[in-house]
Amino acid sequence: MRAMVYRGPYKVRVEEKDEPRVEHPNDAVVRVTCAAICGSDLHLYHGMMPDTRVGHTFGHEFVGVVEQVGPSVENLRVGDRVMVPFNIFCGSCFFCARGLYSNCHNVNPNATAVGGIYGYSHTTGGYDGGQAQYVRVPFADVGPSPVPDWLPDEDAVLMTDALATGYFGAQLADIAEGDTVVVLGAGPVGLFAARSAWLMGAGRVIVVDQLEHRLAKAREFAYAETRSYAEHDDIVVELKKATDGLGADRVIEAVGAEADGNLVQHVTAAKLKLQGGSPVALNWAIDAVRKGGTVSVMGAYGPLFSAVKFGDAMNKGLTIRTNQAPVKRQWPRLLEHVRNGYLTPSDIVTHRFPLEHIAEAYHVMSAKLDGCIKPLVVPA
Amino acid sequence: MTTPADDATPTHAPYTADRPPLRETPDQLRARIPGWGADLDPADRPSYPRERTDLPRARWNFPERQEQTSPRERSLEHLELTPVFGTAQPLTGVAGAIRRYSYERFSEGRAAHWLLLIAADRVESTAAHWRSLASTRPDDPLTETGVLSEAHRHPVASRRGRVDVRHQPLDVLVVAGPWVAAGLAAAVAVRAVVRRR
Numbered sequence: 001m002r003a004m005v006y007r008g009p010y011k012v013r014v015e016e017k018d019e020p021r022v023e024h025p026n027d028a029v030v031r032v033t034c035a036a037i038c039g040s041d042l043h044l045y046h047g048m049m050p051d052t053r054v055g056h057t058f059g060h061e062f063v064g065v066v067e068q069v070g071p072s073v074e075n076l077r078v079g080d081r082v083m084v085p086f087n088i089f090c091g092s093c094f095f096c097a098r099g100l101y102s103n104c105h106n107v108n109p110n111a112t113a114v115g116g117i118y119g120y121s122h123t124t125g126g127y128d129g130g131q132a133q134y135v136r137v138p139f140a141d142v143g144p145s146p147v148p149d150w151l152p153d154e155d156a157v158l159m160t161d162a163l164a165t166g167y168f169g170a171q172l173a174d175i176a177e178g179d180t181v182v183v184l185g186a187g188p189v190g191l192f193a194a195r196s197a198w199l200m201g202a203g204r205v206i207v208v209d210q211l212e213h214r215l216a217k218a219r220e221f222a223y224a225e226t227r228s229y230a231e232h233d234d235i236v237v238e239l240k241k242a243t244d245g246l247g248a249d250r251v252i253e254a255v256g257a258e259a260d261g262n263l264v265q266h267v268t269a270a271k272l273k274l275q276g277g278s279p280v281a282l283n284w285a286i287d288a289v290r291k292g293g294t295v296s297v298m299g300a301y302g303p304l305f306s307a308v309k310f311g312d313a314m315n316k317g318l319t320i321r322t323n324q325a326p327v328k329r330q331w332p333r334l335l336e337h338v339r340n341g342y343l344t345p346s347d348i349v350t351h352r353f354p355l356e357h358i359a360e361a362y363h364v365m366s367a368k369l370d371g372c373i374k375p376l377v378v379p380a
Numbered sequence: 381m382t383t384p385a386d387d388a389t390p391t392h393a394p395y396t397a398d399r400p401p402l403r404e405t406p407d408q409l410r411a412r413i414p415g416w417g418a419d420l421d422p423a424d425r426p427s428y429p430r431e432r433t434d435l436p437r438a439r440w441n442f443p444e445r446q447e448q449t450s451p452r453e454r455s456l457e458h459l460e461l462t463p464v465f466g467t468a469q470p471l472t473g474v475a476g477a478i479r480r481y482s483y484e485r486f487s488e489g490r491a492a493h494w495l496l497l498i499a500a501d502r503v504e505s506t507a508a509h510w511r512s513l514a515s516t517r518p519d520d521p522l523t524e525t526g527v528l529s530e531a532h533r534h535p536v537a538s539r540r541g542r543v544d545v546r547h548q549p550l551d552v553l554v555v556a557g558p559w560v561a562a563g564l565a566a567a568v569a570v571r572a573v574v575r576r577r
Contacts, residue, residue: 054508106443171428203403246400
C-alpha cells in the first residue's frame with residue numbers, strides 16, 4: 001500500500017509499505033478514504049516528540065471503510081463506513097471504566113502517562129497512523145463508530161480529533177453564563193473551542209493569534225473578537241485592558257509545544273528540543289486569566305519539562321484543567337450540534353492534498369503558507 | 381468634598397465587587413450566534429463530570445492478549461506488557477540499542493529517559509540518510525521537505541507581518557545543516573586521503 005513515512009526532522013515521503021493485518025482478535029483493518037494533518041503532527045514532523053522512528057506513518061485523524069475484521073469483532077462489519085477516534089482504548093481498564101478513554105492503560109506499553117494514539121510516535125504506543133491507504137484499528141468494537149449517512153467524510157474526519165478536542169477544551173474551561181473566554185490560538189482546535197464556548201453560554205469570546213487569515217476565520221466562523229499578538233508589544237496587557245483590568249474568566253490554550261511570541265522559549269523548545277514544549281501560550285494563559293479563573297490546556301506538549309510560570313498559577317488560585325480529549329464520549333452530543341447547524345466542522349478546511357503530495361502538505365501546514373488552516377489528505 | 385483621587389475611583393471589578401457589565405444580553409447573543417447556550421447546563425456537557433462510571437464499557441473485563449512475536453520494549457512504570465501494543469518499526473540497530481537502554485534503565489519520570497530517546501531519533505535519522513544514499517531511492521531534501529511547493533503557495537505574502545519570520549532561517553539550518561556538515565566532513569576526509577598519497 002502507499003503510506004506517508006517519516007524520514008527525519010522536516011522530511012516525509014510516500015513509500016510502498018506492507019498492508020496492515022489483523023494482529024489481535026478485536027482488530028479491524030480500515031481502508032482510509034479521508035485523513036487530515038493535525039497541528040500536533042507538526043511536533044512529530046519537526047522532530048520534537050521522543051521516539052519518533054524513521055519509517056513511522058503519521059495520522060490520527062481519519063475515516064474510512066472497514067476492510068477486514070478480527071474473529072471477535074461484533075459491532076462492525078466489512079464495508080461499514082467508520083470514523084475512528086484518535087484515541088486507541090480498550091473500554092475496560094480502570095481509566096476507561098471512568099470515561100477517561102484518552103488515558104487507557106492497556107494500549108501503550110511505551111508510557112503510562114499517555115494513552116494510545118494512531119501515528120503519534122512510539123511514545124504513544126507505536127501504532128502506524130492513517131495517512132495511508134490502510135490502517136490497523138485495535139479494539140474495533142470499542143473505538144470506531146459508523147458514520148451517519150447524512151455526515152460527509154470531510155465533516156466526519158474532523159469529529160475524530162479537532163472538533164471533539166475543541167469542544168472538550170471548552171468544557172474543561174468550566175464556562176458559566178456570561179463568562180469572558182479567551183482562546184489562545186486560532187488553529188482548528190482553537191476555532192472549534194471558540195465556537196463551542198458560545199454553546200456553553202460565554203458572554204464574550206476573544207481569540208488570539210498572529211496570522212491574519214486565521215483571525216479573520218475566528219471572526220467569521222467563531223463570531224469572536226480577535227487580537228493579534230504581532231500587533232501588541234505585550235499581549236497580556238492588551239487582554240487585561242480588553243477585560244477591564246480583571247482578566248478573562250476562562251482561558252483556553254490551544255497552541256501547544258511550538259508556541260511563538262517569545263524567541264528564547266521557541267528556540268530552546270522547538271528548535272533545540274531542550275524543553276518538552278514552548279510554554280509561551282500557557283504562560284500567557286496563566287497571566288491573562290483572572291484570579292480564581294480556569295485555564296483549559298488543549299495544546300499538546302512533549303513529555304520533557306517546560307519552563308512554566310507555575311508560581312503565578314499558584315498565587316492566582318487558578319484551576320488548570322487538561323487532558324487529551326476522550327473523543328468518543330463527545331460524539332453523541334457533537335452529532336446533535338452538527339445536525340442542528342450549531343457546529344459546522346468542514347467550514348475550516350482550507351486545503352486538500354492527494355496522499356502522493358504529502359511532503360507539500362506538511363510544508364504548507366508547517367510554514368503556514370497559502371492561508372492554510374486545515375489540510376486534508378486523500379489517499380488514491 | 382471630592383478630591384481628584386475620588387474622581388478617579390473605579391466603579392467595577394477588580395477594584396470593586398461588581399462584575400463589568402455584559403456587552404450583550406443573553407437574548408442578543410442567542411439571536412446572533414447559532415446554538416448559544418445549548419450546553420449552558422453542565423449536565424448537557426458530555427465530559428461533565430470528568431469521571432463517570434455509567435458510560436458504555438467493553439464486554440470483557442480484561443482483553444485478550446495480542447500475540448507477542450518478538451521482545452517488546454516497555455516503560456519501567458508498567459508492571460507488565462499491555463495486552464495490545466503497536467508493532468510498527470521494532471527496535472533495530474544502534475538507535476534501537478539506545479532506545480532499549482533508555483526503556484530498561486530510566487522511568488518516564490527521568491529526563492535521561494526522554495533525552496536518550498531524542499538522541500536515538502537523531503542517530504536513526506542520520507543513519508537512515510546515509511543508508512539511503514546506497515539505495516535505489518536516496519533521500520532527496522528538496523522533494524521530502526516540500527520546499528518546492530513554495531513557488532506556488534504565496535511565500536512572501538504568507539509570511540508578511542509574522543513574528544516567527546525572525547527564526548525561520550533556523551529551520552533551514554536544522555534541515556540543511558547536517559547535510560552541509562556531512563559534506564564538509566567528506567571533503568576533509570577526501571583531502572586527507574589525497575594528501576597521504
